[in-house]
Amino acid sequence: MREFKILAIVVAFTLITYYLVEPYAHSQMHKHTEFNNFVYDGKDDIKEVEEKIAKLEKDKAKAEDLLKKAKDNKEKDVANAIIKQADIDLAKAKDLLKRKKEFWVEVDKIDKLKGNVSAGENLFSMCQGCHFEGASNMGGVTPPSLEHAGSLYDKRYLIALIKNPSMASNVDHKFKDPSMHPMGPVMGMITDDQSVADIVAYLKAKKVGKLTPKTAYVEACGRCHADRYMKWTQIGFVPQTKENIKTGQDIEALKFKQKVAEEQALLADYLGKLPPDLSIIIRARSEHFLKTFVENPQSQLPGTAMPRVGLTNESYEKVLEFLADSGDYKRHEREALGYKVLIFLVIMAVVAYLWKREVWRELH
Numbered sequence: 353m354r355e356f357k358i359l360a361i362v363v364a365f366t367l368i369t370y371y372l373v374e375p376y377a378h379s380q381m382h383k384h385t386e387f388n389n390f391v392y393d394g395k396d397d398i399k400e401v402e403e404k405i406a407k408l409e410k411d412k413a414k415a416e417d418l419l420k421k422a423k424d425n426k427e428k429d430v431a432n433a434i435i436k437q438a439d440i441d442l443a444k445a446k447d448l449l450k451r452k453k454e455f456w457v458e459v460d461k462i463d464k465l466k467g468n469v470s471a472g473e474n475l476f477s478m479c480q481g482c483h484f485e486g487a488s489n490m491g492g493v494t495p496p497s498l499e500h501a502g503s504l505y506d507k508r509y510l511i512a513l514i515k516n517p518s519m520a521s522n523v524d525h526k527f528k529d530p531s532m533h534p535m536g537p538v539m540g541m542i543t544d545d546q547s548v549a550d551i552v553a554y555l556k557a558k559k560v561g562k563l564t565p566k567t568a569y570v571e572a573c574g575r576c577h578a579d580r581y582m583k584w585t586q587i588g589f590v591p592q593t594k595e596n597i598k599t600g601q602d603i604e605a606l607k608f609k610q611k612v613a614e615e616q617a618l619l620a621d622y623l624g625k626l627p628p629d630l631s632i633i634i635r636a637r638s639e640h641f642l643k644t645f646v647e648n649p650q651s652q653l654p655g656t657a658m659p660r661v662g663l664t665n666e667s668y669e670k671v672l673e674f675l676a677d678s679g680d681y682k683r684h685e686r687e688a689l690g691y692k693v694l695i696f697l698v699i700m701a702v703v704a705y706l707w708k709r710e711v712w713r714e715l716h
Contacts, residue, residue, distance in 0.1 A: 355705065355708075383652070385640075385641075385644040385651045385652060386644075387640065387643055387644050387647065388647060388648070389665065390506060390647055390663060390664055390665050390668060391506075391508075392459075392506055392508045392509045392512065392520075392660075392662065393456060393460075393508070394452060394453075394455070394456030394459070394512075396648050396650075396651060397452050397456070397519075397522055397648075397650075398449065398452050398453060398456070400650060400651075400654075401445055401448055401449040401452060402449065404445050405442065405445045405446060405449065408438055408441050408442045408445060409438075409442065411434070411438055412434075412435055412438035412439070412442070415431050415434035415435045415438060416431070416435060418430075418431045418434075419431035419432065419435065448524075451519075452519065455512070455515070455516060455519050456512075458515060458545070459508055459511050459512045459515060461545065462511045462515070462545045462548050462549050463507065463508055463511055465545060465546060465549040466549070466553075467546075467549040467550045467551075467552055467553025467554070467556075468546075468549075468550045468553060469550075469553050469554050469557045469558070471547075471550040471554075472550035472551045472552070472553050472554025472555070473554050473558070475542065475547055475550055475551050475554075476551055476554055476555075478538075478541050478542070479498065479538075479551070482495040483495050483496060483497060483498045484497060485497050485499070489615060489618050489619075490534055491534035491622065492534065492618050492619060492621060492622020492623070493534055493575060493576070493618075493619065493622055494575045494586075494587075494615070495534070495535075496571050496572075496575060497571055498555065498559055499559060499561055499571075500559060500560070500561050500563050500567055500568075500571055501555045501559045502555045502556040502557065502558065502559040502560035503559075503560045503561065503563040503664075503666075503667060504563060504568060504571055504572060504663065504664070504667045505555075505661075505662045505663065505664070505667070506662050506663065506664050507552060507556060509660070509662030510551075510552045510555060510556075510662070511548055511549070511552050513535070513662065514538060514542055514548045514551060514552070515539070515548060516530050516539065517530065517533045517534075517535040517536060517538070517539070518530045518533040518536070520660070520662070521659030521660045521661075521662070522648060522649070522650050522659065522660045523657060523658075523659045523660075525655065526657055563666075563667060563670055564670065565670045565671070565673040565674035565677065566674055567670075568663075568667050568670035568671045568674065569584075569670075569671050569674035569675070570584070572661050572663060572667065572671055573630065573661070573671060574586070576619060576623070576627040576658075577627050577628065577629065577630045578629045578630070579629060579630050579631050579675075579678050580629055580631050581631040581632070581678045581679065581681075582631070582674070582677070582678045585608075585612045585615075586612065586615045586616060586619060587608075587611055587612055587615050590605075590608065591604060591605070591608055622657075623657040623658070624657050627658070630675060630678070631678050631679060632678070632679040633675060633679065634672070634675040634676050634678070634679035634680055635679045635680060636679075642672070643668060646661060646663060646668060646671075647660070647663075648660055
């Protein structure tokens with residue numbers, strides 16, 4: 353029985369470490385971010401601004417306290433400068449908070465409208481000038497194809513995106529003037545709420561082709577993020593020719609590399625840096641980090657130029673499957689073999705125990 357007691361102690365300590373100690377350590381070392389289940393209601397965006405206002409008010413209060421305790425003019429000047437800048441920043445933040453609240457109220461109102469699919473189809477012709485397969489880079493980023501937009505993106509997000517692209521994708525800190533967003537011109541073409549509802553109704557009714565993991569990744573992430581393990585670049589999969597496979601140096605391969613480099617340069621200039629390759633992101637980050645980051649990049653990386661993508665739960669799972677195929681391509685084989693290994697270990701444990709009893713029988 354001694355062996356079973358030792359095993360029980362080892363198992364108990366392992367479970368305590370895995371389910372109690374490790375999660376606690378993780379919670380203390382990393383910022384906790386709430387997951388909103390891919391619901392786009394603006395609450396996170398509003399909360400971010402409210403937290404910023406609270407911090408500015410706290411900094412201002414400290415400066416006012418410093419002013420009271422100042423002993424010379426130099427200290428007073430410093431405190432007054434901090435207070436003055438805090439007042440300016442507070443005014444901007446409060447104005448932004450007001451605009452965000454009004455914006456998401458408008459999105460909620462449009463969400464309740466019944467869209468006309470036929471009218472939306474006619475209006476969609478304005479979108480096709482930029483959104484088509486093989487579109488060129490515009491303003492630093494290539495417009496996505498919308499062939500699967502109805503399946504890929506959340507309805508409320510689509511409404512918000514047409515209404516105000518920079519605020520919908522939560523990158524209005526990057527675009528002080530919303531019209532400067534690459535998709536900004538749409539705000540001047542589609543101005544009334546019913547038209548927005550009609551276009552979204554059309555997308556949700558007609559642009560709902562079969563969504564595969566590859567399609568989900570390419571359309572949602574692939575315009576910015578390469579995946580070298582899957583041979584994906586920002587402009588498509590690396591072409592494979594007979595000569596390319598042998599040497600990797602044929603003319604077409606070199607031309608393709610040049611095009612990729614040009615696209616990446618435009619993208620890096622637009623975003624401030626080239627977005628990371630996602631080949632093994634599934635292994636580098638936790639499940640919670642990935643879904644909260646995709647849902648709202650600002651929650652994990654404040655100030656990032658990465659926009660909110662607007663995926664649904666279902667389309668996120670498709671993207672995750674593609675990333676798993678890239679970073680953990682042996683997982684299906686491992687899972688299929690896992691239960692067999694466990695059965696083998698149980699059998700061997702029983703055999704070892706019986707053998708031990710037989711060998712030590714006369715000594716106990």
